Amino acid sequence: MQQPFYIVLNGHRLLNDTPVLRSENRAFRYGDALFETIRCMHQRPLWFTDHYQRLLNGMSLLKMDVKSLPPAGILAAEISTLIQKNRLFGDVRARLTIFREEGGLYTPAGNKVNYLIEVSPLTSNGYELNNKGLLIDVYTSEQKPINHFSHYKTANALLFVMAGLFKKEQGKDDVLILNSHHHIIEGLASNLFWVINQEVFTPLRSTGCVDGIMRKQIIRLLRENHLRVHEVSGTDLNTLLQAEEVFLSNAIQGIQWVVGLKQKRYFCKLSKDICRWLNEDAANYMQDSQES
Known part of the structure; x- marks a missing residue:
């Protein structure tokens, strides 16, 4: 039997085949979203402070409510816990997506955000230079x-x-x-x-x-x-x-x-x-x- 695989939506762990986005989702309707792709080693995100700061800068530019995003330490811990829950022991790719809450047409009804964390295994542990250019x-x-x-x-x-x-x-x-x-x-x-x-x-x-x-x-x-x-x-x-x-x-x-x-x-x-x-x-x- 295949092992269950999980994602995290707003701090809640869900099976990865659980429907999480409604038709009103602003990332789907308007591309009103930002994301970061992060390499993780030893079940922890690498250079996460830099990723988090770029995310905050982008949110501020898009007038998203930065206070509605959990602090860096909490998000990093959630990424690590998700990797462990999915029993991924090598290097991992994590994707952190931030999207504005539902509501409004082009003009948003509010500026708070939701967040989605996904992880997947990488084929190498540590950075490997491509053998073939x-x-x-x-x-x-x-x-x-x-x-x-x-x-x-x-x-x-x-x-x-x-x-x-x-x-x-x-x-x-x-x-x-x-x-x-x-x-x-x-x-x-x-x-x-x-x-x-x-x-x-x-x-x-x-x-x-x-x-x-x-x-x-x-x-x-x-x-x-x-x-x-x-x-x-x-x-x-x-x-x-x-x-x-x-x-x-x-x-x-x-x-x-x-x-x-x-x-x-x-x-x-x-x-x-x-x-x-x-x-x-x-x-x-x-x-x-x-x-x-």
Whole structure:
């Protein structure tokens, strides 16, 4: 008999096949929602303070009632308890979704939020660099607007759905996204980095890219290891074709190195170092959070 699997809705544990959203749900009707995807190690969320702060920033921008969201410590404990309840002993992906309470049409009746926690197992323990480099392309049919919402993960994701379909049609592993200035700013679900003459470049947050939690860790680790990091106003195809190395980052996978874009082929040197630094840093974070 298959083991029951659980989710958490507003602090209540439910079987994952329990209906939880009504037709009036504002995330369903209007995309009135934010979410975070969080890697968990040893049944605890990694870099949760950063995830929680980004969530609060997004809620404030969307005029959601931040006081209606439980404190970080309570949410982190709920994630850990849910992982344990589902008997997940390796690394885990957690998704925390925040959506405004029901009521109203475009104009909300209220600003309090509900929250939903889901967890699923990952195939690796610790960050693993992909053995086979990614083959990528550039999605040019639509551009990402540059606005205050661009930095956050919202339920308004049609651009990324269409980019994902393009990736699938082209048989690629990932695609790069353009902003409204036609600058390349990020991957499908990741931040973008490239290396030229042993210096690292990544788009500024003001270009419209997601304010990535992993992006923040990588920039910090690069600088701690005395590498020069330049945050720039996006890039273009010609610049990327001149780079020696390209890699993508997100909170779940850490970094993924790119082997090819168009006819260009890339090395995998710095990516190996960064992956090692990430695992060391994650282990230190877990130990420090346990001691505190």
